[in-house]
Each structure stands twice: as structure tokens, then as C-alpha cells.
Amino acid sequence: MRKIFTPLTLYAILFTVFLYGPVLLMPLFSFNDNTFAVFPLKGFTLKHYASMAANGSMLGALWNSLVVATIVAVIATAVGLPTAIALTRYRLRGGGAIAAALMLPLVVPSIIFAVALLVILVRILNVELSLLTVGASHVFICLPFAIMVLMSRLEGFDKSLEEASRDLGEDGWGTFRRVTLPLAWPAVISSLLMCFIISFDEFVMAFFLSGTDPTLPVFLFGQLRFPNKLPGVLALGSLILLVSTILVVAAELLRRRGVQEKPA
Amino acid sequence: MPDAMPRQTAAGFSGLAAGYALLSPAMLIIVAMLVAPMLALVTLSFWTQNGFELDTSFTLANYWALIEPADEPTMWMGIPFPFKNPVYAILMLKSLVMSLAVTAAVILIAYPMAYFLAFRVTRYKALWIIIITIPFWTSYLLRVFSWKIMLGFNGVINSGLMSLGIISEPLSFLLYNPPAVVITLTHAWVTFAVLPIYVSLEKIDRSLLEAATDLGDSKWQRFRRVTLPLSLPGTISAALLVFIPTVGDYVTPTLVGGPGGTMIGNSIQSLFLKQDNSPRGAALSIVMMAIVALLSLLFMWAVGYRKIRARSA
Amino acid sequence: MMTEPMADTIISLKDVRRDFGPVAAVDGVSFDIARGEFFSMLGPSGCGKTTLLRMLAGLDQPTAGSILLDGQPMAGVPANLRPTNMVFQSYAIFPHLNVVENVSYGLKRLKLARAEEKARVDQALALVKLEGYEQRGAHQLSGGQRQRVALARALVCRPKVLLLDEPLGALDKKLREEMQVELRSLQRSVGITFVFVTHDQEEALTLSDRIAVMARGKVLQIDTATGLYERPYCREVAEFIGTMNLFAGRVTKIGHEISVDAGSIGTLRAPASEARISVGDAVHVAVRPEKLSVLTGKARTGTNVVTGKLVASTYLGDRSRYLVQVPGVPAPVSVSLQHDGQHAAGVALPGSKINLAWPASAGIVLTA
Numbered sequence: 048m049r050k051i052f053t054p055l056t057l058y059a060i061l062f063t064v065f066l067y068g069p070v071l072l073m074p075l076f077s078f079n080d081n082t083f084a085v086f087p088l089k090g091f092t093l094k095h096y097a098s099m100a101a102n103g104s105m106l107g108a109l110w111n112s113l114v115v116a117t118i119v120a121v122i123a124t125a126v127g128l129p130t131a132i133a134l135t136r137y138r139l140r141g142g143g144a145i146a147a148a149l150m151l152p153l154v155v156p157s158i159i160f161a162v163a164l165l166v167i168l169v170r171i172l173n174v175e176l177s178l179l180t181v182g183a184s185h186v187f188i189c190l191p192f193a194i195m196v197l198m199s200r201l202e203g204f205d206k207s208l209e210e211a212s213r214d215l216g217e218d219g220w221g222t223f224r225r226v227t228l229p230l231a232w233p234a235v236i237s238s239l240l241m242c243f244i245i246s247f248d249e250f251v252m253a254f255f256l257s258g259t260d261p262t263l264p265v266f267l268f269g270q271l272r273f274p275n276k277l278p279g280v281l282a283l284g285s286l287i288l289l290v291s292t293i294l295v296v297a298a299e300l301l302r303r304r305g306v307q308e309k310p311a
Numbered sequence: 312m313p314d315a316m317p318r319q320t321a322a323g324f325s326g327l328a329a330g331y332a333l334l335s336p337a338m339l340i341i342v343a344m345l346v347a348p349m350l351a352l353v354t355l356s357f358w359t360q361n362g363f364e365l366d367t368s369f370t371l372a373n374y375w376a377l378i379e380p381a382d383e384p385t386m387w388m389g390i391p392f393p394f395k396n397p398v399y400a401i402l403m404l405k406s407l408v409m410s411l412a413v414t415a416a417v418i419l420i421a422y423p424m425a426y427f428l429a430f431r432v433t434r435y436k437a438l439w440i441i442i443i444t445i446p447f448w449t450s451y452l453l454r455v456f457s458w459k460i461m462l463g464f465n466g467v468i469n470s471g472l473m474s475l476g477i478i479s480e481p482l483s484f485l486l487y488n489p490p491a492v493v494i495t496l497t498h499a500w501v502t503f504a505v506l507p508i509y510v511s512l513e514k515i516d517r518s519l520l521e522a523a524t525d526l527g528d529s530k531w532q533r534f535r536r537v538t539l540p541l542s543l544p545g546t547i548s549a550a551l552l553v554f555i556p557t558v559g560d561y562v563t564p565t566l567v568g569g570p571g572g573t574m575i576g577n578s579i580q581s582l583f584l585k586q587d588n589s590p591r592g593a594a595l596s597i598v599m600m601a602i603v604a605l606l607s608l609l610f611m612w613a614v615g616y617r618k619i620r621a622r623s624a
Numbered sequence: 625m626m627t628e629p630m631a632d633t634i635i636s637l638k639d640v641r642r643d644f645g646p647v648a649a650v651d652g653v654s655f656d657i658a659r660g661e662f663f664s665m666l667g668p669s670g671c672g673k674t675t676l677l678r679m680l681a682g683l684d685q686p687t688a689g690s691i692l693l694d695g696q697p698m699a700g701v702p703a704n705l706r707p708t709n710m711v712f713q714s715y716a717i718f719p720h721l722n723v724v725e726n727v728s729y730g731l732k733r734l735k736l737a738r739a740e741e742k743a744r745v746d747q748a749l750a751l752v753k754l755e756g757y758e759q760r761g762a763h764q765l766s767g768g769q770r771q772r773v774a775l776a777r778a779l780v781c782r783p784k785v786l787l788l789d790e791p792l793g794a795l796d797k798k799l800r801e802e803m804q805v806e807l808r809s810l811q812r813s814v815g816i817t818f819v820f821v822t823h824d825q826e827e828a829l830t831l832s833d834r835i836a837v838m839a840r841g842k843v844l845q846i847d848t849a850t851g852l853y854e855r856p857y858c859r860e861v862a863e864f865i866g867t868m869n870l871f872a873g874r875v876t877k878i879g880h881e882i883s884v885d886a887g888s889i890g891t892l893r894a895p896a897s898e899a900r901i902s903v904g905d906a907v908h909v910a911v912r913p914e915k916l917s918v919l920t921g922k923a924r925t926g927t928n929v930v931t932g933k934l935v936a937s938t939y940l941g942d943r944s945r946y947l948v949q950v951p952g953v954p955a956p957v958s959v960s961l962q963h964d965g966q967h968a969a970g971v972a973l974p975g976s977k978i979n980l981a982w983p984a985s986a987g988i989v990l991t992a
Contacts, residue, residue, distance in 0.1 A: 055423065055427045055431055056431065058424070059423075059427045059431075062420065062423075065498065066443070067446065069454070069458055069461050070449070070453070072457055072461065073456075073460070076460070083465050084460045084463075084466065085466070085469075086470040086471040086473075086474045126340060127337075129333035129334070130333065130334060130336070130337040133331070133334040133337075136330075137326065137327065139330045142330075145338060148341050148345060151345065153552070154551070154555045154556060155556070155600070156555070156557075156559025156560065156576065156600075157556070158561050158580065159599075160345075162352065162583055162592060162593065162596050163348035163349055163351065163596070164348045165583060166351045166355050166593060167347055167351035170355060170365065171351050171354075183344065186344075187340060187344040187345070190337070190340065194337075219329070244448050244449075250450075250451065251561055251562065255580075255583070255584075264450065264452050268452060271459075271566065284450070284453045287453060288450065288453060291448060291449040291450060294448075295441075295444065295445050295448040296441060296445070299440075299441050299444060300441075303437055516716065518716040521683050521710075521716065522710070522718070522777075523729070524682075524702070525683065525704070525709055525710045526729050526730030526781060527704045527730050527733050528704055528733070532733070536729075536732075537718060540720045541719070541720055
């Protein structure tokens with residue numbers, strides 16, 4: 048690259064500003080000593096964070112989200128791993144159709160799945176809505192991401208490594224434990240992190256399928272209607288953004304390392 | 312699944328059995344979370360809500376309610392809607408138009424960025440890609456909400472412009488209208504479109520571009536004749552990946568749309584949670600999905616997606 | 625490198641240099657290529673031949689030096705405006721276009737009448753024997769067919785120079801040999817100058833009017849196939865083209881022949897060479913395996929006679945190859961013997977003592 052500052056580079060910078068600008072307003076105003084998110088800035092304060100930390104129902108919602116997201120991440124990854132192995136290591140009749148069905152949550156508007164689950168749970172099965180129903184729906188929408196991350200890793204390393212393990216006398220389980228799992232490990236962690244974030248941030252499914260116990264996004268949505276709750280929302284939102292960003296970067300770095308390790 | 316690892320090749324019978332055993336949890340989830348609920352949704356759409364009771368006798372009334380003709384057509388944006396409940400058709404059309412606008416804006420904004428990533432970035436490519444991906448993974452709700460802070464009557468743009476002395480009164484046309492929804496959705500989805508386009512650009516063999524130049528193309532001709540056609544598969548998938556989910560979006564119109572910016576998703580939500588008419592809500596969901604699916608297929612057929620994909624494979 | 629003035633020069637390189645960071649991929653190269661010539665650039669990978677070709681195409685710019693194409697300086701002329709066309713190593717067949725669309729790609733900007741464009745495409749397809757494949761998609765073509773499309777696509781533009789970047793490298797051996805013959809006759813029939821890059825010496829020797837042997841960004845020698853084989857300028861060329869036996873020594877006398885004292889193997893004689901040599905210089909006397917003969921009967925001593933132990937013999941049908949370990953010579957001496965009755969197959973057994981000799985005229989004195 049001889050010219051460093053081409054119009055396209057300028058565009059990329061503007062794009063990044065457009066992408067991040069609005070989102071970064073939230074942390075900016077969360078430290079501002081004002082109940083409204085308006086310019087000019089008045090002064091630095093941490094009181095919004097302090098009042099948030101004292102909010103019992105918010106802490107309850109946070110706890111709910113943490114529990115749901117953790118369990119969802121574990122289940123989605125635990126289901127995703129054998130699925131990814133089956134889809135990459137076997138040529139199964141109908142495998143493509145199953146993979147396509149599993150990818151549906153990526154495209155179909157989540158409101159469709161939300162109401163469909165609502166119907167079967169409440170109208171047909173008469174199940175009480177709870178965090179359990181939220182979690183079940185989250186497993187479903189996390190699964191495509193878990194499978195994609197795991198599949199790209201499994202496709203990334205040489206299949207003959209597993210064959211070599213077989214040749215050296217390991218059985219199926221031993222090969223999985225001693226070869227496949229260690230090699231897929233970065234992707235497993237990455238999948239756990241991604242599923243955690245997706246579940247933790249998910250709103251529409253939780254909005255339709257949670258009972259009296261809200262998850263954090265549902266709680267947050269309730270607060271958005273009240274202008275006087277704005278500072279608390281800003282503080283909480285900023286924290287969520289920070290945590291998500293850290294987890295995404297970690298997941299992404301792990302995934303990339305996992306993919307790039309394949310031999311040239 | 313102790314004995315569930317592949318036996319050399321996938322050809323053997325026991326290998327196949329192991330393969331299906333590995334797939335069984337996922338298949339269970341498909342049945343429980345996809346097939347059964349969808350069947351329930353379809354079934355419900357043929358039933359009727361009678362107060363708190365569900366009338367389970369088969370009826371097409373819920374679908375009929377969506378298209379029942381009226382003597383006097385309702386006018387909306389100069390278009391006549393000859394329906395008794397025109398709100399559904401109007402919202403459907405509005406949602407489709409808004410989604411199309413979002414899709415067009417997303418592709419136009421994302422393409423140059425993807426091009427930049429594929430052809431201009433040589434060092435720190437991974438860093439750039441992470442920068443582009445982070446917003447996609449952070450809370451959708453919060454990203455949409457940040458536009459409410461931006462565009463609100465007491466929002467950042469208004470207060471900023473006022474404190475700079477450019478305007479004396481807050482601008483009221485920024486928030487709570489369809490353009491606000493389109494802007495917000497574009498911002499929320501643009502990062503989702505960059506990656507598929509980037510991947511299809513990155514896959515283009517650089518010697519093809521050199522060959523085009525060698526055969527006499529200028530940079531612009533080369534883009535039009537080689538780069539653009541070869542990036543179409545990724546661009547088309549990106550367009551569909553944005554268009555399909557945004558038609559049914561619920562969060563954005565609720566937060567920044569106001570009464571004028573509602574979309575079909577609001578109507579579905581209202582039928583289920585407020586009007587307590589879930590059978591009609593089910594019918595509306597199914598019709599929306601069918602229309603979106605049909606339009607997507609039509610679009611793919613129109614651009615010859617299969618052929619494009621096969622050729623650039 | 626000396627460049628004789630040529631009657632009809634199409635390409636003229638002067639001190640062309642291309643640096644990639646601290647590395648000189650092409651390190652001051654000057655030579656001319658004649659109109660209508662089949663010219664090859666031969667060398668191991670990384671010798672700068674492809675970079676040189678890309679600079680001719682305009683896909684890369686020299687750091688220094690000048691390139692004249694048909695008398696026109698090419699500095700600042702972008703690839704799309706140069707009268708050259710290239711056959712890429714990967715063929716670079718546009719996957720979204722069929723055969724006809726690929727071949728007519730470069731014609732579109734000429735805005736020819738429909739009939740004329742079709743005629744030119746048909747002619748080009750006939751030239752590469754691809755009639756009947758017009759509507760095939762790129763992904764429906766075999767390697768050989770893709771190569772023909774790439775050729776037709778470049779030739780249809782009627783370039784002044786056709787540049788070929790290892791175009792046969794991706795083909796299997798049999799197809800490659802067929803294509804070599806076709807390529808040569810194609811070049812004769814269209815009369816366009818071909819500049820051909822390859823790392824396969826046999827291919828270069830078979831196809832080319834002249835060959836530039838390159839190493840480390842420099843041109844070592846430009847000559848005809850015979851010239852390179854019979855009169856290599858330096859040890860590197862001698863060893864790169866075919867097999868060469870080398871005997872180290874010091875020059876003792878220069879007359880109509882050069883005498884070299886090769887230590888334990890005695891005095892060697894070779895014809896005087898063009899290279900500047902003075903008495904006392906360290907040189908190598910180089911001899912091709914087929915110039916050596918096995919002396920039968922009693923062991924003899926004298927000039928250009930060496931004695932060694934047979935370490936391996938390989939029967940190759942029409943000839944045999946011996947490897948002879950000669951004391952004082954590091955690498956085993958390679959001998960190629962034609963089976964013409966005088967040397968019957970399988971005469972010598974490994975381990976047996978053997979005397980080799982060659983006429984003074986067969987030796988070449990190499991300075992480096």
C-alpha cells in the first residue's frame with residue numbers, strides 16, 4: 048500500500064464511527080450528572096452506577112440472566128458438539144436438511160418462534176411460563192451459532208489425525224477424548240462464550256416467554272418506558288455493553304486461533 | 312455417546328448409526344422447538360378465541376379476517392386497501408417497504424466496507440474484522456435504544472444542535488416515524504451484512520482481477536465485469552439475511568417507531584399479548600412468514616441465484 | 625550480460641530492477657527479444673522470472689530501469705493499455721462466464737460489430753481446437769481445456785507479445801508433452817512473440833528459440849538450447865541444464881588449448897574459451913556424461929583420462945548410466961553409454977576399476 052489515506056480508508060473510518068458512535072453515547076451519558084441524556088455535559092458522576100447497584104429487582108433480573116445464559120451456553124454447546132461432529136465427519140442422508148433446519152433461527156424473525164413456542168407451551172401444553180421456558184427457547188436460537196463455530200474448527204483440522212488415533216489402537220471414545228476434543232477445545236470455549244452472550248442479550252424470546260421473573264433485557268425494556276429511570280438504564284446498559292464486548296473479543300480470538308492452527 | 316466416533320469412513324453401517332446417534336439431540340430439539348410449535352401455531356390459526364375459551368372447531372375465519380373485503384376501501388398513502396381490517400394489509404406492506412429500504416441501505420453501506428476489508432486491509436485484518444463484528448454481538452435492545460437517545464426530542468442531536476446554537480427549538484421529526492425505524496434498523500443490521508460480502512470478495516482469485524486488467528479493463532470496468540458479479544452470491548445472501556428478519560422486527564418499531572412507525576411485528580405482539588386473540592395472531596404470523604418466504608424465493612429466482620452460486624463455486 | 629543489437633527488437637529491457645523490501649527479485653536485467661521469437665525464461669522458483677514477466681505485462685512496476693515494447697517506453701503505461709496479453713499460471717478463467725464470454729472478454733472494449741467479434745472468437749477457438757465448447761461454463765472444463773481457453777482469450781486480442789506464466793505446470797506429464805508440441809506450432813502459425821516462463825528445463829529446451837537462464841534475480845546466460853547445453857558460460861548454467869561432471873584444477877598453460885592441472889587425476893586439456901582466463905586461475909573442466917567413454921583393455925594414463933571405481937550402473941534400454949567414484953573428485957562422475965555394440969549392456973560390475981576418457985574438444989573450462 049503506497050497511499051495510506053485513500054477515499055476507501057476514509058469511508059472505513061466513517062463506517063466505524065457510524066457503527067460505534069450511537070452505542071458509545073450510553074457510557075458517555077452514564078457518567079454525566081444529569082437525569083436526561085442531553086448536551087452539554089454537566090459533570091462526572093458515579094451515582095447512576097451506585098443507585099443501580101442498590102436496585103434489588105435489577106440485581107434479581109441480572110442474576111436470572113446469568114443463570115439462564117450459563118446453563119443455555121453449556122447445553123447448546125453440549126448439543127452442538129456431537130451435531131457438528133456428525134455433520135463434518137459423516138455423510139448422512141438428510142444431514143443437509145437437518146443442518147438447514149438448525150440454521151433457521153438465523154433468518155426467521157424471532158417473533159415467529161416466540162409466538163409459536165408461546166402457543167404450544169401455554170395454549171396446548173398448559174405449561175407455566177418461567178425462566179425454564181426462556182432457557183429452552185435460548186438453546187434453540189443459540190444452537191446454530193454453536194454449530195457454526197464448532198464445525199469450522201472441525202473442518203479446519205486434518206481428519207487423518209482421528210484416523211491415526213484409530214490406527215494406533217484408540218477406540219471411538221478414546222479418540223474423541225484424546226484427539227478430537229483437545230483440538231476442538233478453542234472452538235468449544237468460543238461457542239460457550241458466544242451462546243452466553245446471545246442468551247444474555249436476547250430480548251424478544253424472553254419478552255414473550257418469561258413469567259413473573261424477568262431476565263435482564265426484559266427488566267431493562269420495562270425501565271425504558273420511564274424517563275426518570277433513564278440514568279439507571281444508561282449505567283446498566285453500559286455495563287452490559289462492556290461485558291459483552293469483552294466476551295465477544297475473547298470468543299473471537301479463540302475462534303480465530305482455533306481456525307488458523309490448521310497446517311498449511 | 313461412548314462409541315459414537317467415526318469408524319474410518321462414513322460408509323459402514325455402524326458408522327451411519329453412530330452418525331445419527333450423534334445427531335439425535337439436535338433432531339430432538341428440532342422436533343420439540345421447531346416442528347411441534349410450528350404445527351401448534353398452524354393448528355391454532357384454524358381455531359377461534361371465545362373470551363377465555365378456545366373454540367377448537369376448524370375455521371378459516373382468522374385468515375378471512377385479514378383479507379375480508381369492505382365496501383369502502385381505506386386509503387393509506389394514496390393506496391386503496393379494500394379490506395374490513397385494513398390495518399394488517401397496510402402494516403404488511405409498510406413492513407415490507409421499510410425492510411426493503413433497510414436492506415438496500417445496509418447493502419449500499421456494507422459493500423464498500425467489505426471491499427475495503429477484502430482488498431485494502433493487508434495488516435491487522437483480524438483486528439478490523441473483530442471491530443466490525445463486536446456491535447453485532449452486543450445487545451440488540453441497547454443498540455436500538457441508543458438511537459432513541461440520539462434522535463429523541465430531548466435527545467443528543469437536538470440538544471447538541473441547540474447548544475451549538477444551530478437550532479433554537481428541538482426538531483420533532485427525528486424520532487417516532489418510519490425513517491427513524493429505517494435508520495435504526497440499518498445501523499443494527501449493517502454489520503451483519505459486511506461479513507458474507509467480505510467472504511465472497513475475499514474468495515475471488517486475485518489472478519482473475521489481473522487477467523481482467525491484462526485484457527484491457529480499467530479499474531471500474533474490472534469491478535463491474537468481474538468483482539461485482541463474483542461477489543453476488545455473498546451480497547444476495549447478505550440481502551436476504553437482513554430482509555427476512557427485519558420484516559418481523561418488533562423491538563425497533565416499538566422503541567423508535569412511535570404510532571406512525573409500527574410494523575407487522577407490533578401487530579402480532581398486540582394480538583397475542585394485548586388483544587388476547589392468539590388465533591388471529593397465529594394466522595397473521597403464518598401469512599407474514601409465507602409472504603416473506605415467497606418474496607425471497609421470487610427474488611432468488613429473479614436474480615438466478617442458483618446459477619450464480621454454481622458458477623462461482 | 626552482453627546484448628547484441630537485433631534487427632527487429634520487440635522487447636528491450638535495460639537495467640530492470642525490482643526490489644521487494646530489502647530483497648531484489650529482479651536485479652538489473654538487460655536483454656532484447658526479437659519479434660516473432662519464442663523466448664523462455666528458465667530458472668528455479670524465486671529466481672525473478674515471474675516478476676519479470678509481470679513487469680512486462682504491467683501487473684508490476686520496476687523499481688528502476690526501463691522496458692521498451694515495440695519501441696515504446698512502458699513506464700507509466702497500465703496493464704490494461706499495454707499491447708501484451710498473459711496466460712496465467714492458474715489460467716484465471718472467469719468462473720461466472722462461459723467459454724465464449726471468456727474468450728471475448730478483451731474484445732468488448734473494442735466495440736466490434738457483432739459478426740466480426742464472433743468471427744474472431746470462432747477463429748481463436750479453432751486455433752486452440754475448442755470448437756463445440758462455446759457454451760460450456762468454466763467449471764465444466766478440464767485442466768487442458770481451461771488452458772486452451774486462457775490461450776484463446778489472450779490470442780484473440782492479437783497482442784504484440786503473448787506472456788505465458790508456467791502455463792503447462794498444472795497439467796499431467798502426457799498432456800504437457802502434447803501441449804508443448806501444440807504451443808510451438810501455434811506460435812509458428814500466429815507469428816506472435818511468445819515470452820514463456822518455466823522452471824522445467826526440458827520444456828524450455830523443447831519449445832524455445834532462445835532461453836534466458838535466471839538465478840537470484842539475474843540472467844546468467846541467454847542462448848539457444850544447443851548453446852546452453854554445449855557452451856554454458858558458468859558452472860550454475862552447466863549444472864542446471866542437464867548433468868555435468870566437473871573437475872577442479874588450476875590453469876597451467878594457455879594456447880590453442882588450455883591445460884589444467886587437476887591434481888591427483890593429472891593434467892586435463894580443453895579448447896580455449898571466450899572467457900578471460902590467465903595462468904594460475906582456479907577453474908573447472910566440465911564434461912557431459914555422454915562425452916565420456918570407457919577405455920577397455922589395460923589401464924592407461926595420459927591427458928583427459930581418469931580412473932575410478934564403478935559404484936552404480938543403471939540399465940536404461942538404449943543406454944546405460946554409470947556412476948564412477950574418482951579419487952580426488954567430490955561427486956561421482958556420471959557416464960552415459962550408448963548401446964551401439966562397442967559397449968554391451970552390463971559389462972562392468974559395481975566395484976570394478978574403470979578408466980574414463982574424453983577428447984580435449986569435449987571439455988569446457990568454467991571460471992566460476
